[in-house]
Amino acid sequence: MKKYMITGGFIIVIMALLILALRWKAEHEKVIVLDPGHGGQYPGFEMNGLVEKDIVLNISHYIKEDLEKKGYKVYMTRDTDKECDSKGYIEDLSCRPKLGRSVNADLFLSIHANGFSQNPSVRGIEAFYFTLFRDKKAAEIIAAALSQETGLPLRFVKFGNYKVLRESLVPSALVEVGYLTNREDAKLLSADAFQKKTADGIIKGIEAFTK
Numbered sequence: 001m002k003k004y005m006i007t008g009g010f011i012i013v014i015m016a017l018l019i020l021a022l023r024w025k026a027e028h029e030k031v032i033v034l035d036p037g038h039g040g041q042y043p044g045f046e047m048n049g050l051v052e053k054d055i056v057l058n059i060s061h062y063i064k065e066d067l068e069k070k071g072y073k074v075y076m077t078r079d080t081d082k083e084c085d086s087k088g089y090i091e092d093l094s095c096r097p098k099l100g101r102s103v104n105a106d107l108f109l110s111i112h113a114n115g116f117s118q119n120p121s122v123r124g125i126e127a128f129y130f131t132l133f134r135d136k137k138a139a140e141i142i143a144a145a146l147s148q149e150t151g152l153p154l155r156f157v158k159f160g161n162y163k164v165l166r167e168s169l170v171p172s173a174l175v176e177v178g179y180l181t182n183r184e185d186a187k188l189l190s191a192d193a194f195q196k197k198t199a200d201g202i203i204k205g206i207e208a209f210t211k
Protein backbone atom coordinates (compact mmCIF):
# COMPACT_ATOMS: atom_id res chain seq x y z
CA MET A 1 0.00 0.00 0.00
CA LYS A 2 2.73 2.39 1.06
CA LYS A 3 4.64 1.59 -2.11
CA TYR A 4 1.65 2.58 -4.29
CA MET A 5 1.27 5.83 -2.39
CA ILE A 6 4.90 6.72 -2.98
CA THR A 7 4.57 5.89 -6.69
CA GLY A 8 1.33 7.93 -6.93
CA GLY A 9 2.96 10.89 -5.17
CA PHE A 10 5.91 10.68 -7.50
CA ILE A 11 3.65 10.78 -10.58
CA ILE A 12 1.78 13.80 -9.21
CA VAL A 13 5.05 15.66 -8.63
CA ILE A 14 6.26 14.87 -12.17
CA MET A 15 2.95 16.03 -13.67
CA ALA A 16 3.01 19.26 -11.67
CA LEU A 17 6.55 19.97 -12.86
CA LEU A 18 5.51 19.27 -16.44
CA ILE A 19 2.57 21.67 -16.20
CA LEU A 20 4.82 24.35 -14.71
CA ALA A 21 7.39 23.83 -17.48
CA LEU A 22 4.72 24.14 -20.18
CA ARG A 23 3.31 27.28 -18.57
CA TRP A 24 6.79 28.77 -18.31
CA LYS A 25 7.38 28.08 -22.01
CA ALA A 26 4.01 29.55 -22.99
CA GLU A 27 4.70 32.69 -20.98
CA HIS A 28 8.24 33.16 -22.22
CA GLU A 29 8.04 32.29 -25.89
CA LYS A 30 7.01 35.55 -27.51
CA VAL A 31 5.23 35.33 -30.84
CA ILE A 32 6.11 37.83 -33.55
CA VAL A 33 4.46 38.19 -36.95
CA LEU A 34 6.59 39.99 -39.52
CA ASP A 35 4.80 41.42 -42.52
CA PRO A 36 7.17 42.27 -45.38
CA GLY A 37 5.00 44.72 -47.36
CA HIS A 38 3.74 43.97 -50.87
CA GLY A 39 5.22 41.01 -52.82
CA GLY A 40 4.50 39.15 -56.06
CA GLN A 41 2.36 41.29 -58.36
CA TYR A 42 2.58 44.22 -55.90
CA PRO A 43 6.12 45.64 -55.97
CA GLY A 44 5.51 48.70 -53.78
CA PHE A 45 7.85 51.60 -54.56
CA GLU A 46 10.35 51.15 -57.37
CA MET A 47 12.98 53.86 -57.37
CA ASN A 48 16.68 54.27 -58.05
CA GLY A 49 16.88 50.65 -59.18
CA LEU A 50 15.44 49.42 -55.89
CA VAL A 51 12.19 47.56 -55.34
CA GLU A 52 10.43 47.90 -52.01
CA LYS A 53 9.07 44.34 -51.88
CA ASP A 54 12.59 42.87 -52.24
CA ILE A 55 14.28 45.11 -49.67
CA VAL A 56 11.66 44.57 -46.97
CA LEU A 57 11.68 40.80 -47.56
CA ASN A 58 15.45 40.66 -47.14
CA ILE A 59 15.29 42.71 -43.94
CA SER A 60 12.48 40.50 -42.60
CA HIS A 61 14.53 37.34 -43.21
CA TYR A 62 17.40 38.81 -41.19
CA ILE A 63 15.00 39.70 -38.37
CA LYS A 64 13.39 36.26 -38.32
CA GLU A 65 16.71 34.42 -38.25
CA ASP A 66 18.02 36.45 -35.33
CA LEU A 67 14.81 36.48 -33.30
CA GLU A 68 14.52 32.69 -33.56
CA LYS A 69 18.04 32.36 -32.16
CA LYS A 70 16.87 34.53 -29.27
CA GLY A 71 13.97 32.16 -28.57
CA TYR A 72 11.10 33.99 -30.29
CA LYS A 73 8.47 32.22 -32.35
CA VAL A 74 8.39 34.09 -35.64
CA TYR A 75 5.88 33.94 -38.48
CA MET A 76 6.02 35.80 -41.78
CA THR A 77 3.04 36.82 -43.91
CA ARG A 78 5.20 35.88 -46.91
CA ASP A 79 8.70 34.40 -47.05
CA THR A 80 9.28 34.66 -50.80
CA ASP A 81 8.39 37.12 -53.56
CA LYS A 82 4.66 36.49 -53.47
CA GLU A 83 1.46 37.98 -52.09
CA CYS A 84 -0.02 36.93 -48.77
CA ASP A 85 -3.23 36.28 -50.75
CA SER A 86 -3.09 36.39 -54.56
CA LYS A 87 -6.89 36.74 -55.00
CA GLY A 88 -6.76 40.54 -55.02
CA TYR A 89 -5.31 43.65 -53.42
CA ILE A 90 -7.90 43.94 -50.63
CA GLU A 91 -7.71 40.21 -49.87
CA ASP A 92 -3.94 40.48 -49.77
CA LEU A 93 -4.09 43.32 -47.23
CA SER A 94 -6.61 41.42 -45.06
CA CYS A 95 -4.54 38.24 -45.17
CA ARG A 96 -1.65 39.90 -43.29
CA PRO A 97 -3.30 40.94 -40.02
CA LYS A 98 -5.33 37.73 -40.13
CA LEU A 99 -2.13 35.79 -39.48
CA GLY A 100 -1.33 38.05 -36.51
CA ARG A 101 -4.78 37.36 -35.06
CA SER A 102 -4.70 33.63 -35.69
CA VAL A 103 -1.46 33.10 -33.73
CA ASN A 104 -2.37 35.75 -31.12
CA ALA A 105 0.93 37.53 -31.75
CA ASP A 106 2.66 39.60 -29.09
CA LEU A 107 3.54 41.92 -31.97
CA PHE A 108 2.50 42.28 -35.59
CA LEU A 109 5.03 44.38 -37.49
CA SER A 110 4.49 45.52 -41.06
CA ILE A 111 7.74 46.56 -42.75
CA HIS A 112 7.86 48.98 -45.66
CA ALA A 113 10.15 51.35 -47.54
CA ASN A 114 8.88 54.77 -48.52
CA GLY A 115 8.85 56.99 -51.59
CA PHE A 116 7.98 60.61 -52.37
CA SER A 117 8.86 61.55 -55.95
CA GLN A 118 7.64 65.15 -55.60
CA ASN A 119 10.35 65.89 -53.05
CA PRO A 120 13.43 63.64 -53.25
CA SER A 121 15.07 65.45 -50.34
CA VAL A 122 12.62 63.81 -47.91
CA ARG A 123 14.37 60.98 -46.09
CA GLY A 124 14.33 58.97 -42.91
CA ILE A 125 12.27 56.64 -40.77
CA GLU A 126 8.56 56.77 -40.00
CA ALA A 127 6.32 54.56 -37.93
CA PHE A 128 2.55 54.29 -37.64
CA TYR A 129 0.17 52.96 -35.04
CA PHE A 130 -3.60 52.51 -34.99
CA THR A 131 -4.56 52.50 -31.31
CA LEU A 132 -3.08 54.68 -28.59
CA PHE A 133 -3.34 52.09 -25.83
CA ARG A 134 -2.21 49.04 -27.79
CA ASP A 135 0.09 50.09 -30.64
CA LYS A 136 1.62 53.51 -30.02
CA LYS A 137 4.31 52.28 -27.66
CA ALA A 138 5.40 49.56 -30.11
CA ALA A 139 5.71 52.06 -32.97
CA GLU A 140 7.67 54.54 -30.83
CA ILE A 141 10.11 52.01 -29.40
CA ILE A 142 10.83 50.32 -32.74
CA ALA A 143 11.23 53.59 -34.67
CA ALA A 144 13.61 54.99 -32.03
CA ALA A 145 15.75 51.83 -31.95
CA LEU A 146 15.84 51.74 -35.75
CA SER A 147 16.91 55.35 -36.04
CA GLN A 148 19.57 54.91 -33.40
CA GLU A 149 21.02 51.78 -35.02
CA THR A 150 21.02 53.05 -38.62
CA GLY A 151 21.71 56.75 -38.06
CA LEU A 152 18.77 57.60 -40.34
CA PRO A 153 16.71 60.54 -39.09
CA LEU A 154 13.40 59.73 -37.40
CA ARG A 155 10.75 61.80 -39.20
CA PHE A 156 7.75 60.96 -37.07
CA VAL A 157 5.67 58.35 -35.29
CA LYS A 158 1.96 58.93 -35.81
CA PHE A 159 -1.53 57.53 -36.20
CA GLY A 160 -2.05 55.65 -39.47
CA ASN A 161 -5.41 54.37 -40.61
CA TYR A 162 -4.00 51.38 -42.48
CA LYS A 163 -5.96 48.21 -43.11
CA VAL A 164 -3.15 45.98 -41.85
CA LEU A 165 -3.15 47.84 -38.52
CA ARG A 166 -6.90 48.34 -38.30
CA GLU A 167 -7.71 44.65 -38.69
CA SER A 168 -4.88 43.41 -36.52
CA LEU A 169 -6.39 43.24 -32.98
CA VAL A 170 -2.95 42.39 -31.52
CA PRO A 171 -0.21 44.94 -30.68
CA SER A 172 0.89 46.28 -34.06
CA ALA A 173 3.03 48.83 -35.84
CA LEU A 174 3.99 49.72 -39.38
CA VAL A 175 7.52 50.93 -39.96
CA GLU A 176 8.96 52.71 -43.02
CA VAL A 177 12.70 52.01 -43.06
CA GLY A 178 13.68 54.90 -45.35
CA TYR A 179 12.88 56.72 -48.61
CA LEU A 180 13.78 55.02 -51.88
CA THR A 181 13.23 58.36 -53.64
CA ASN A 182 16.03 59.94 -51.60
CA ARG A 183 19.53 59.34 -52.93
CA GLU A 184 21.19 58.90 -49.54
CA ASP A 185 18.56 56.55 -48.13
CA ALA A 186 18.42 54.59 -51.40
CA LYS A 187 22.19 54.17 -51.54
CA LEU A 188 22.28 52.94 -47.96
CA LEU A 189 19.29 50.61 -48.31
CA SER A 190 20.71 49.05 -51.49
CA ALA A 191 23.61 47.59 -49.47
CA ASP A 192 23.14 44.22 -47.84
CA ALA A 193 25.15 45.31 -44.78
CA PHE A 194 22.81 48.24 -44.23
CA GLN A 195 19.74 46.02 -44.62
CA LYS A 196 21.26 43.87 -41.87
CA LYS A 197 21.80 46.99 -39.75
CA THR A 198 18.17 47.95 -40.33
CA ALA A 199 17.14 44.48 -39.17
CA ASP A 200 19.33 44.86 -36.07
CA GLY A 201 17.62 48.12 -35.19
CA ILE A 202 14.16 46.59 -35.55
CA ILE A 203 15.23 43.56 -33.48
CA LYS A 204 16.39 45.84 -30.65
CA GLY A 205 13.05 47.60 -30.78
CA ILE A 206 11.12 44.32 -30.72
CA GLU A 207 13.18 43.08 -27.77
CA ALA A 208 12.59 46.31 -25.85
CA PHE A 209 8.86 46.20 -26.58
CA THR A 210 8.33 42.55 -25.67
CA LYS A 211 10.52 42.28 -22.57
Ligand SMILES: [Zn+2]
Pocket residue numbers: 037038044045052112113
Ligand atom coordinates in the same frame (compact mmCIF):
# COMPACT_ATOMS: atom_id res chain seq x y z
ZN1 LIG B 1 4.94 49.83 -48.78
